[in-house]
Amino acid sequence: MDKTLQDFRSRIIELGYSYFFAKALLAAVKLDLFNRLGESALTAREMASKTSCNPRAMGLLLNALVGMKVLGKRGIRYFNTPLTREVLIRGRGRFQTCPYYIGDILNFHNNLWEGWGRLEESLRKGRPIKQHEMYLEDRAVTRSFIHAMHNTAMGHAELLARVVPLKGVKTLLDIGAGSGAFSIYFCKANPGLRATLLDLPKTLEVTREFVANYGAEKRITLLPGDYNKSLPKGFDAVFLSHIIHSEGEKENLGLMKRVYECLNPGGRIMVQDFILKEDKANPPFASAFALNMLLYTEKGRSYSFKEIKGWLEEAGFKSISWPRLPLPRDISIVMARRGTARRAPTENPT
Numbered sequence: 004m005d006k007t008l009q010d011f012r013s014r015i016i017e018l019g020y021s022y023f024f025a026k027a028l029l030a031a032v033k034l035d036l037f038n039r040l041g042e043s044a045l046t047a048r049e050m051a052s053k054t055s056c057n058p059r060a061m062g063l064l065l066n067a068l069v070g071m072k073v074l075g076k077r078g079i080r081y082f083n084t085p086l087t088r089e090v091l092i093r094g095r096g097r098f099q100t101c102p103y104y105i106g107d108i109l110n111f112h113n114n115l116w117e118g119w120g121r122l123e124e125s126l127r128k129g130r131p132i133k134q135h136e137m138y139l140e141d142r143a144v145t146r147s148f149i150h151a152m153h154n155t156a157m158g159h160a161e162l163l164a165r166v167v168p169l170k171g172v173k174t175l176l177d178i179g180a181g182s183g184a185f186s187i188y189f190c191k192a193n194p195g196l197r198a199t200l201l202d203l204p205k206t207l208e209v210t211r212e213f214v215a216n217y218g219a220e221k222r223i224t225l226l227p228g229d230y231n232k233s234l235p236k237g238f239d240a241v242f243l244s245h246i247i248h249s250e251g252e253k254e255n256l257g258l259m260k261r262v263y264e265c266l267n268p269g270g271r272i273m274v275q276d277f278i279l280k281e282d283k284a285n286p287p288f289a290s291a292f293a294l295n296m297l298l299y300t301e302k303g304r305s306y307s308f309k310e311i312k313g314w315l316e317e318a319g320f321k322s323i324s325w326p327r328l329p330l331p332r333d334i335s336i337v338m339a340r341r342g343t344a345r346r347a348p349t350e351n352p353t
């Protein structure tokens with residue numbers, strides 16, 4: 004076997020078992036292992052007793068976590084590394100004191116596990132195995148989903164607010180704002196800016212807590228609404244983050260048309276998502292994420308820049324661009340502007 008074939012063969016085998024690593028990490032989060040370990044150094048037996056697990060089995064998990072460089076090990080004792088403490092220890096109180104905590108998003112991914120186990124079923128039917136219920140029924144489910152979204156948003160909200168120029172923008176509408184993290188940081192970076200966060204009423208109960216926790220109440224207004232129905236008017240900018248991947252093409256075109264109407268002349272739209280290149284296969288996370296949307300939504304998937312550009316053009320937007328911004332995890336943003344001229348009235352007002 005030549006080297007190229009051997010490497011390819013090995014890479015595919017590794018891909019096939021890559022979920023071993025994912026599930027070991029997610030099980031540890033589910034057992035609250037990192038928080039229970041805290042600042043201490045414990046043996047497998049001690050950790051097993053704290054998590055109600057079998058000591059031999061716990062030893063195997065802890066060693067795997069050390070191998071994955073998530074935990075450290077000295078003799079027979081295991082400990083959180085300084086970096087692990089930054090991201091996997093919750094902190095005290097209802098809100099994490101640790102701003103970079105990611106336990107909620109990892110718990111959310113653990114909850115998706117069951118769906119991914121039924122991928123073949125979804126592939127045969129071409130339909131979701133289960134609808135997203137994040138914002139509809141159960142308050143606790145909505146809360147944990149919005150906390151998970153906050154974890155991911157905090158990965159680059161601060162950076163985004165620095166790299167996206169919002170000079171001259173006084174009013175921003177954040178559609179499907181989630182925790183409001185992006186708008187909170189946009190407001191921090193732009194002293195003259197006020198943001199309106201439009202979201203479903205149950206989500207806004209959670210958003211309100213985040214906005215208060217960041218002391219941003221004076222600059223941020225919460226607006227209950229459904230982006231599939233109507234949008235308020237008179238904004239200099241609209242931000243849509245991780246919204247289009249849950250909707251179908253027709254719905255997204257309709258949304259872009261509504262956004263156009265809610266912008267002031269010269270106003271801008273920013274669409275943040277896992278945006279695909281023209282081949283619809285890259286970046287790889289975006290194309291794999293489309294399968295997650297197959298599993299959990301009726302019509303959602305990842306979209307290419309070309310598709311998004313098509314909706315924006317049809318809605319009337321100009322200066323459509325896909326700038327290379329230094330964002331993590333294959334996230335990117337499409338930007339466009341509404342022209343400065345007001346549209347001619349459709350009827351003669353006589």
Ligand SMILES: C[S@@+](CC[C@H](N)C(=O)[O-])C[C@H]1O[C@@H](n2cnc3c(N)ncnc32)[C@H](O)[C@@H]1O
Nearest residue numbers: 138152156179180181202203206229230244245
């Ligand atoms: C994937 S989350 C994205 C949250 C946030 N934009 C972010 O990037 O972190 C989707 C958000 O859209 C909201 N949402 C879903 N359907 C909606 C609808 N029909 N109208 C308004 N908001 C909606 C959810 O409540 C949730 O906050």
